[in-house]
Amino acid sequence: MSRSALREAVSGCLEAVLTAVSGAERRAAEQEMKALEVTVEYGVVLAELTASGEVGLAYRQLASVLLRQYLDCHWSSLAEKFAEPVATDHVKEEIKHLLLATLGDRERRLRATVAYCVAVIAHWDWPDAWPQLLPRLEAALSSGNTGLVHGAMRVLAEFCRDVSDLQVPHVAPVIFPQLLRVLVNPQVYGARTQSRAVHIFHTLASIIYAASETTPTLAASLLLPALPQFVRAFINVLSSGEDWATDPGLRRELLMTSSSLLRWFPAAMATFVMDLVTPVWNIFLANTPLYVVSVVNCEGDKSEDCDSDGELITMETCVFAVFEFISGLVESRQLRDLLPPILPTLTLHLISHMQPTHSQVERWLGDVAQFVDEEEQIFSYSVRLSAHDLLEAMWEEPSLRNHTHSAITAAVEKHLQTTRSNSSPNAWKIEEACMLALGCVIMTPNTSFSAQQFTESVVMSTLQSPSGNPLLLGRSLWLAGKMAGRLKPGTLDQLLQSLVTALLPTQHSVLRVLAAKATCNFCSELQATNCTSRLLPILPSLISLLAAMTADLPDIVLLVVIDTLQLVTRVDESVTARHALQLSEVALSLFLKHSHDPGLSSSLEDLFSVLANNPGCHADFHRSFLPSAVQLLESNETGISLGLLPAVLDVLVLLVRGCGLGNVPNEVVREIFPRVVRVGVASDDVAMLQNAGECVRAFVSMAMEDLVQWCDREGESGVLYVVRLAVHLLDPSRPESSAAFIGRLLIVFFKKVSREKGRGRQGEDYLSLID
Secondary structure, eight states, X not given: OOHHHHHHHHHHHHHHHHHOSSHHHHHHHHHHHHHHTTSTTHHHHHHHHHHOSSSOHHHHHHHHHXXXXXHHHHSOTTSTTOOSOOOOHHHHHHHHHHHHHHTTOSOHHHHHHHHHHHHHHHHHHTTTTOTTXXXXXXXXXXXXXXXXXXXXXXXXXXXXXXXXXXXXXXXXHHHHHHHHHHHTOTTTSOXXXXXXXXXXXHHHHHHXXXXXXXXXXXXXXXXXXXXXXXXHHXXXXXXXXXXXXXXXXXHHHHHHHHHHHHHHOHHHHTTTHHHHHHHHHHHHHHHHHHHIIIIISOOSOOOEEEOTTOOEXXXXXXXXXXXXXXXXXXXXXXXXXXXXXXXXXXXXXXXXXXXXXXXHHHHHHHOHHHHHHHHTTSSOOOHHHHHHXXXXXXXXXXXXXXXXXXXXXXXXXXXXXXXXXXXOTTHHHXXXXXXXXXXXXXXXXXXXXXHHHHIIIIIHHHHTOTTOOHHHXXXXXXXXXXXXXXXXXXXXXXXXXXXXXXXXXXXXXXXXXXXXXXXXXXXXXXXXXXXXXXXXXXXXXXXXXXXXXXXXXXXXXXXXXXXXXXXHTTSOHHHHHXXXXXXXXXXXXXXXXXXXXXHHHHHHHHHHHHHHXXXXXXXXXXXXXHHHHHHHHHSXXXXXXXXXXXXXXXXXXXXXXXXXTXXXXXXXXXXXXXXXXXXXXXXXXXHHHHHHHHHHHHHHHHHHHHHHHOBOTTSOBHHHHHHHHHHHHTOTTSOGGGGTTHHHHHHHHHHXXXXXXXXXXXXXXXXXXXX
């Protein structure tokens, strides 16, 4: 087929795809296009259509997308998606020529696709089969043509991602001068082009840093000679204005790159760090009020922009970049000495960033699961959490701890003084942020912070407010729990009553969850100070309310409540025993529903452990759990949720060991033990085999005499059952991991059988069965 005929056929397919009114028509056109793909000049025709100014933009864009697919499949036989035929050398040269000629097209989206195509080819052909690529890109950057510069920068951005440590010595010396030219000529190159240049420099610097581990001289020869000029250019751009609205994408890229350089090359950056810190600090200070107004309180215009990839650049992303830079100073031994003089102001502004934003408050009050997700940092991250993490990082650094403590307490006092004279409906947010910040430091002994004074003047007044925000009320209790061991008895009693009130079903769900977390704090702190007796008057209410909270909660929230409940039930065994039936029923219900969830299953096992190890709970716990255990062990695995039977065996281990040596009830031996062995012997599942072995080991450890005396209807004793399971676990045809714990079972078994033999029992008959 001639090229003109092929071009006509491809153009017809493109038009059919673009104008198809039904899926069948579009699929037919795509199939026809697929048939044309194997022709020799198919790729050239697509490149011509992409470059042509005679066809519409939609046709050109579709042709460029198809060209991308063609390059992925037919350019190199080594490609992951390769399909015959491979493009000929002549076709390759024509495509390269056409793509470079289109790199400066007036359509931005088309330039981006063409740049990607050039980068794909460069991955395979540069430098051997395309040595003129970098000189052509260098010329494009110097051309003064805005579109061509943008296209060349896009190529370099894509190309540099794939540069290896062997290629970077050939790329960096050519690219660095061009990138620097872009940065120092803002009157010629726009902010987005400069942002792209910084990004490319960041990429190459990361490759050089990674390669320096095996080639230590690489950084010294490639990067460090150019570093002073780049850093000075960074400083000039960052110093040109302090408002994020001025080139936010460029400023974010500069901050991220500077942060990386501080971590990777601290010695080389030490010379410039003061000059670099100054503009970053000024930007941080100038934009904190803007962040509070536009993001926290959602007043005024919110600054947003998009980079050249279409990624949204918000004020939050820029704040993250500042925090990353400061975090680099904290982590660097050479640079962290710069922080003590600015810590008071830094901490003041960090607390401002820890305020919950307007959108967060709406989201959290509407869905408690989202609140817990962000509070626990499970899947979400935010400026609030980033500021908190930075504050904790400064606190945890020994050389900064005293400075950070003083800075936090001073900043909290200053913020609260300002709040008292502020009638804004958002004033509660800074109070909540102050309490969150104090949670970092109050647990440290021998500090000047007065927990009693702060509780009386701030926490108690907040809790007594009739219209307090649930987030603020909950945070007050959370903080009070962390201070519980340092409070006067009368104050503590008032707080504990407020805690019970906050857990009531009539309260907002966010307040109840924070009250549950506060309960953990109270229990831990009072246990550490040997004051758990203060909890006894409210302990029955805590257990009942927390148990009631477990009904119909999202899994992420349920985990918080269960963890709190198992901690509360450890405070006093006698109180827990009085609630044994309620706790057993709740634990069993949750277990049957959530045994597939590893996190919840683990927390529930902790709760079962509390019940199993409390003698006062045994009767109700056994009466509640054993019938379900028997039913599950009798059933086959069909219809049972994955992991339920192994989880049942785990709980049975706790139950048996909790009974104590020689105190396992006959009912447990008679009803549970043989069923555990039968389930183990009948299974090939590794988890089932391991857990069955551990469960039988628990019976051998705690009830060997009962096993020797017990017999089934056929007269086989419990000892023979143990042997049968051991032989099954040792079967060479089973997976090796299924017998991972068999050694522990056999050691305990031999010891117990030998002891029974010494007492004249029938132990000698069984020792030979393991041969």
